[in-house]
Amino acid sequence: MDRIEGLIGKWEVQVRKGLLEFVILLALHEREQYGFELMSGVARRASLDVPEGTLYPLLLRLSKDALVSSRFEPGDGGAPRKYYALTPEGRTALRAMIASWTRLNHAVSHMIAGAYR
Amino acid sequence: MDRIEGLIGKWEVQVRKGLLEFVILLALHEREQYGFELMSGVARRASLDVPEGTLYPLLLRLSKDALVSSRFEPGDGGAPRKYYALTPEGRTALRAMIASWTRLNHAVSHMIAGAYR
DNA sequence: ATCAATACCTTGCAAAGCAAGGCATAGGCC
């Protein structure tokens, strides 16, 4: 069943679309963070690996949409860090996403329960 | 906040990626169904509108990947219907998706709870 | 000076959702 594993892998990539944006905003709701910090935090707390090639374009989009703001700060013995924080609009969007996600999740849970009842 | 509504709308489109495939497979796990039946059933039971331009390419992909099989049957006073059913491989894939989704969902729920604690 | 670690960014490709439009079948009606 190696073929199916491949299919599931591709499916998981699709499921991550949108979800990663959601998770990053959730992480930033707690506190301002910079790129690497977000990657390690999300990996630790949600077991979600967000590669750099995904994270940075995502953060650029969020900035362009004004859901997050950013500022540079000298790094702790390393390259300078770009800290991201939620804007008020970002908080509004996050609330809407949580509502939407919760609704979706209930619907899916209901269907899982129904399928195996 | 009309702009944010637009952003959320686009976000929801992204979140549906992969999720619709999952929901269709769940629906087919209960019983064999044809296209329109899937659309109305999923709309009713999960409040998810799956437009035709999404559904039929999706079903074609599932067929090509051999997760579902299909057969034509004369319609009940109308055009012939194409009935889809899960294959054994489809059932295997569905089990894997449920496991993956459940895991993801716990992670996200945890982050939502953490963000607003 | 060189090396490694930290940290950010860009490019090119694959994949999905969707609006818009098209095609075919069947039955009812004149």
Add this chain to the structure above:
DNA sequence: GGCCTATGCCTTGCTTTGCAAGGTATTGAT
């Protein structure tokens, strides 16, 4: 027969995202 409507399936073109691969800049240690 000819026309209309409803049912039902499919295709095209566009947008958006995730990601691997590779690149750049800063800092401190050897």
